[in-house]
Amino acid sequence: MSLIFRPLFEKESSTYTYLLADSNTKEAIIIDAVDETQQRDIGLIEELGLDLKYIVETHVHADHITSSCPLKQKFTQAKIVLGKINPVDCADILIGDGETLTFGEFALTAMTTPGHTDGCMSYVVDDKVFTGDALLIRSCGRCDFQGGSAEKLFDSISRLFALPDETYVYPAHDYGGRTVSSIWEEKAFNEMIGGGVDKAEFVRRVNAMELALPAKIHVAVPANQVCGSKIVSD
Amino acid sequence: MSLIFRPLFEKESSTYTYLLADSNTKEAIIIDAVDETQQRDIGLIEELGLDLKYIVETHVHADHITSSCPLKQKFTQAKIVLGKINPVDCADILIGDGETLTFGEFALTAMTTPGHTDGCMSYVVDDKVFTGDALLIRSCGRCDFQGGSAEKLFDSISRLFALPDETYVYPAHDYGGRTVSSIWEEKAFNEMIGGGVDKAEFVRRVNAMELALPAKIHVAVPANQVCGSKIVSD
Numbered sequence: 001m002s003l004i005f006r007p008l009f010e011k012e013s014s015t016y017t018y019l020l021a022d023s024n025t026k027e028a029i030i031i032d033a034v035d036e037t038q039q040r041d042i043g044l045i046e047e048l049g050l051d052l053k054y055i056v057e058t059h060v061h062a063d064h065i066t067s068s069c070p071l072k073q074k075f076t077q078a079k080i081v082l083g084k085i086n087p088v089d090c091a092d093i094l095i096g097d098g099e100t101l102t103f104g105e106f107a108l109t110a111m112t113t114p115g116h117t118d119g120c121m122s123y124v125v126d127d128k129v130f131t132g133d134a135l136l137i138r139s140c141g142r143c144d145f146q147g148g149s150a151e152k153l154f155d156s157i158s159r160l161f162a163l164p165d166e167t168y169v170y171p172a173h174d175y176g177g178r179t180v181s182s183i184w185e186e187k188a189f190n191e192m193i194g195g196g197v198d199k200a201e202f203v204r205r206v207n208a209m210e211l212a213l214p215a216k217i218h219v220a221v222p223a224n225q226v227c228g229s230k231i232v233s234d
Numbered sequence: 235m236s237l238i239f240r241p242l243f244e245k246e247s248s249t250y251t252y253l254l255a256d257s258n259t260k261e262a263i264i265i266d267a268v269d270e271t272q273q274r275d276i277g278l279i280e281e282l283g284l285d286l287k288y289i290v291e292t293h294v295h296a297d298h299i300t301s302s303c304p305l306k307q308k309f310t311q312a313k314i315v316l317g318k319i320n321p322v323d324c325a326d327i328l329i330g331d332g333e334t335l336t337f338g339e340f341a342l343t344a345m346t347t348p349g350h351t352d353g354c355m356s357y358v359v360d361d362k363v364f365t366g367d368a369l370l371i372r373s374c375g376r377c378d379f380q381g382g383s384a385e386k387l388f389d390s391i392s393r394l395f396a397l398p399d400e401t402y403v404y405p406a407h408d409y410g411g412r413t414v415s416s417i418w419e420e421k422a423f424n425e426m427i428g429g430g431v432d433k434a435e436f437v438r439r440v441n442a443m444e445l446a447l448p449a450k451i452h453v454a455v456p457a458n459q460v461c462g463s464k465i466v467s468d
Contacts, residue, residue: 008413009412177274178240188281
C-alpha cells in the first residue's frame with residue numbers, strides 16, 4: 001500500500017487543496033476544496049478512480065468558498081467533515097480532538113487548533129500535518145475575526161510543535177509559492193513564533209498585524225457555513 | 235539518507251522551481267530557478283543549511299528569466315548546468331543524454347527531450363522526472379519557436395512514457411494549480427498525446443495550438459542565454 005498524495009493550488013486565494021488516497025483501496029479524502037477549482041478536482045478524482053469518503057475542512061474559511069456541497073452532490077457517498085467546536089449544520093461529521101477518519105490503510109487524526117478561528121482543526125496523516133490557517137510557512141493565521149484569539153493560537157501552535165520534528169507541514173495557504181515546510185523548520189524560522197518566542201511576544205506580534213479584511217469575507221463565511229451549497233449574495 | 239524535496243511556485247509565469255538535496259550530506263540541486271523568487275530560494279537554501287552543487291535548467295526559457303547567475307554569485311561553488319544540444323556559453327556543464335550529476339547519495343540523470351525547444355532536457359531523480367516544457371500535466375509544450383518541432387516532441391514524450399508507470403512527473407509549469415502527475419496518468423489522460431494518439435495526430439494537435447508569443451520572449455531568451463547575468467532590455 002502507498003499513499004496517493006496530490007497538493008493542488010487555487011491561484012486567486014492562494015489556497016492549497018489536498019487530495020489523499022490509499023493506492024490499493026482507492027478510498028480518498030479531500031481537504032479544503034475550493035469552489036473555483038471544483039471541476040479540476042472532480043476530474044482528477046474520476047481519472048484516478050478514487051472513492052471519495054470524506055470532504056474535510058480545516059475551518060470555515062473567510063477568503064474563498066468551499067466546494068464541499070458540490071463535491072458531495074457528485075460523490076454522494078462522501079461525508080462532509082468539520083470541527084466539533086463551533087459546529088456547522090451542513091456537516092455530516094463533527095470531529096473532535098484525537099478522533100480519526102480511516103481511508104484504506106491510512107488514518108487521519110484530528111487536532112483542535114483554535115486561534116485563527118475558534119473552530120480551526122489540523123489533521124495528521126502519516127508524516128504530514130495539514131495545519132489550515134493555524135500554522136503557515138514562516139507565518140501564522142490572523143486572529144481578528146470569527147472568534148480569533150492570539151492566545152489560543154499560541155497554545156495551538158505549541159501543540160503542533162510537539163509533533164515529530166520531521167513532520168511535513170502543509171498549510172491552507174502560501175502567498176510566496178512555497179508548498180511545504182516541516183515542524184523543525186517552523187520551530188526554528190517561523191517569523192511569528194519561531195526561535196522560542198514567548199506567548200506575550202507572539203500575541204503582541206499577531207495583534208500588530210495590519211491587514212484589511214479578506215475581500216470575500218461577507219460572502220465566503222455565510223456560504224461556507226452552508227458548505228458552499230449556494231453562493232450568498234452581499 | 236533521505237531526499238529533501240521542495241517544489242516552489244512562481245505565480246506570474248506559473249513556473250515550478252524544484253530544490254532537491256541529500257538530507258545527510260546536504261548537497262543540493264535546484265532546477266529552473268526564477269529571477270523574481272531568487273530571494274525566497276536563497277533564504278530557503280540557507281535555512282536548510284544546503285550546499286548548492288548544481289543550478290540546473292531544463293531549457294532556455296522564453297517566459298521568465300532564470301536566477302542561475304545570481305544564485306551562482308551567492309553560492310560560488312555551484313555549477314550551472316544546461317543541455318549539450320544548442321549550448322549556452324554561460325553554462326559550466328553542458329550535459330548530454332544519460333549523463334549524471336551526483337548530490338550526496340542521489341543522482342540526477344539527464345535525458346534529451348527536444349521538441350518544445352531543440353535544447354530541452356528532462357532529468358530523472360529517484361522516482362521523479364522533471365520534464366520542463368516537454369511533458370506538462372495533461373498537456374505539452376508548444377513547438378513554434380527556438381527550434382521547436384512537434385515531431386521531435388512526440389519522440390521525446392514517447393521516451394518519457396517508457397519510464398516506469400509510477401514515476402512522478404514534475405513539469406516546469408502548470409496553469410491550473412496541479413503540482414504533480416505520473417507517467418501512467420499522462421499515458422492515459424494527456425490531452426495531446428494520451429490514450430495512444432499517433433505521431434501524425436499529435437503533430438496536427440500541436441500545430442493547431444493558437445497561442446500568442448510569451449509576453450517576455452524578447453527579453454527572457456537573450457537574458458537566459460547569459461544565465462540571467464543581466465536583464466536585457468527590449
